[in-house]
Amino acid sequence: MSYETPCKTDKTISYIGVGIKKLLESPHVWRGFSRRSAGEVHATGFEDLDAHLPGGGWPAAALTEIIVERHGIGELSLLMPAMARLCEPGLPGSARGWIFWVSPPFIPYAPALSRHGIDLDRILLVHAPAMRCASLWAMEQALRAKSCAVVLAWARTADQTALRRLQLAAEESRCWTVLFRPGTALQQRSPAALRLKLTRDAIVTRVEILKCRGARPAVVQIRHDDAGSTEC
């Protein structure tokens, strides 16, 4: 067959072997199916979603970008089980930091959060002014301070450089960072480790995995039964 012996000698084979190895080790090469890079994760609490995410959960030390066209389509319920787990007593120090909300579009309602099992003492919320970089600045400060367990932020605009900085800061501080962005962000490339798009159809929240380090893009549907525990 045509691919049978392109390299005739052992020497050439080994040379190509070294080359591929070198190539694979390069940080510029992204391998779709590698589970190696999954790192630490927070289980999402939704089995279907866990199955499609590398390592089986939210990347615990990276930037997750969630694109929501409209508010109130289940974007918070999606995060609640994992956040509640971070509030359980007896966790190691790295999970005891703030649950930091940066410029949320509405008021996160304390009674509902409390019922979801979120420890209200851990919540820190800032309304950054609408200036372009204020929210991103607040996020970066939070990440650099290494005192947050989760950073949830809402930003209208964020350029490539800013996202890249956030991603690096999230990696360095080992903090679960979630950035909510409007639909217009779909046009933009993103350095985030995980990129999702949420849509809602009646009782189903459709989670579209647009980009995911170490796994394939997929679509997961999460049912929100009124009897189910995903809602309060």
Next chain:
Amino acid sequence: MESLPATSSDEVTVITEFRDGATRIVSANEAAASLGIRPNLKLSAAFALSESLNTLTRRAEFEQAKLEALARLTIRFSSVVSLEPPDALLLEIGGSLKLFGGTEPIKEALAAVFQQQQITAHFCAAPTALAALWLVRSGGGDVLSHEKLAGSLGCAPLEATRWPDKTRALLKNMGIRTLGDCMRLPRDGFARRVGRQYLNELDKSRGSHDLRHEFEPALELSVHCEFIHETTSMTLLADQGKQLIARLVEDLRKRQIQIPGFECVFHHLDRALTIERMSLAQPASDQERLVRLFTDRLEQIDLSAPVVALSLKAGSAEPAVTSSGVLFEDLDGVGPEFAKSSLIERLQARFGMESLYSMDLVDEHRPEAAWSKSRQFLQRKRRPPLAVGGAFQRPLWLLPAPQRLPCTADNLPCYESRKPLRIKHGPERIESGWWDGGEISRDYYVACSAHGEKLWVFKDHCSNRGWYLHGFFA
């Protein structure tokens, strides 16, 4: 003389005071003394000796201020300092002897402090405060034991006591020249003829109970610096601010206190002051933290006019609490509470106090009042489980204020669509607040919109019977 504005040492300078019906010389500098101008000389007589005499009036308030400033400097040698106006400080060094290793090292360190302040000082250590005072005035040496005290004091002249001239004259007429002579007099006779208070002073100098007013540095800490020229340069302001903070921190360290925040006052030429209040999440005395807070805030400040002076004022202080550091900092991903509070400070400095908060539950039926903003960060609050609305759903997003929804012809609510909302659950009747003016009467429903959002809506029964959106089940 050292408390008054500095003059050149070549000029013939004297300090004068009005006493006994004439302006008299209190103190003369070396140039004046070489011309024969002595203390207690009348000013007119002094002018006869030197025509180019430079006179300064004695200012008691300056002296007091200087003495207090010096007391603040010496407070790190002993926590018990008392002022002996016009010219002496008494330090209780018994408790500091071990730390400094004896009286000599303390005296050396004090001498260095005073030299830096360009103050001529004499020191004397004695078992009692009054004895030390009298001995230093008479030029005596240290007395370190009670047994030697009576002997040393005995040689001191009467002038060292600074008793009134009349009393001293009376004693002199009796042939009494030294304190020793006084002590040898019969006690009751001395008390009757000279005065009981002087007998008491003699007793105090030899160890009877001597109650003194302890010097307490003013609670308000403040540091100030003037600029030579007006400035708008942020770099210069930041630089000066850092130096001021360094001084403030030095002060805090000496007094072992920490502050919950400070006020930064920018002085302008003929304009109102710009005052910026900076508060820390937790009281601190840490220079790095204060500097960072200051520089962060400085970026945000919009100064209306050039600045001529800058001062920092710290209000209430509290005793410093120091905790031991973390040995293996990197083992724990999150640093100690310190990292958490420093984040709060940075955010507050940048966005203002109002925009940063934590949350708390309130036992209240009205949904908008069932939570509250809390600014007591880093404190664990004990809260009992609340039963309000127990069986009913509560949304994760709450609108800051209910939003009026348009209605269809048969009075059904719509949300961003022509189609009416589909009611899923409800009603949950909430009626409350008639006693405090915030009366509500609402029927809450969980409804689904055409776009798939799950909404928390209510029908108002109080005012206009309209439909409102109050939250999203996000």
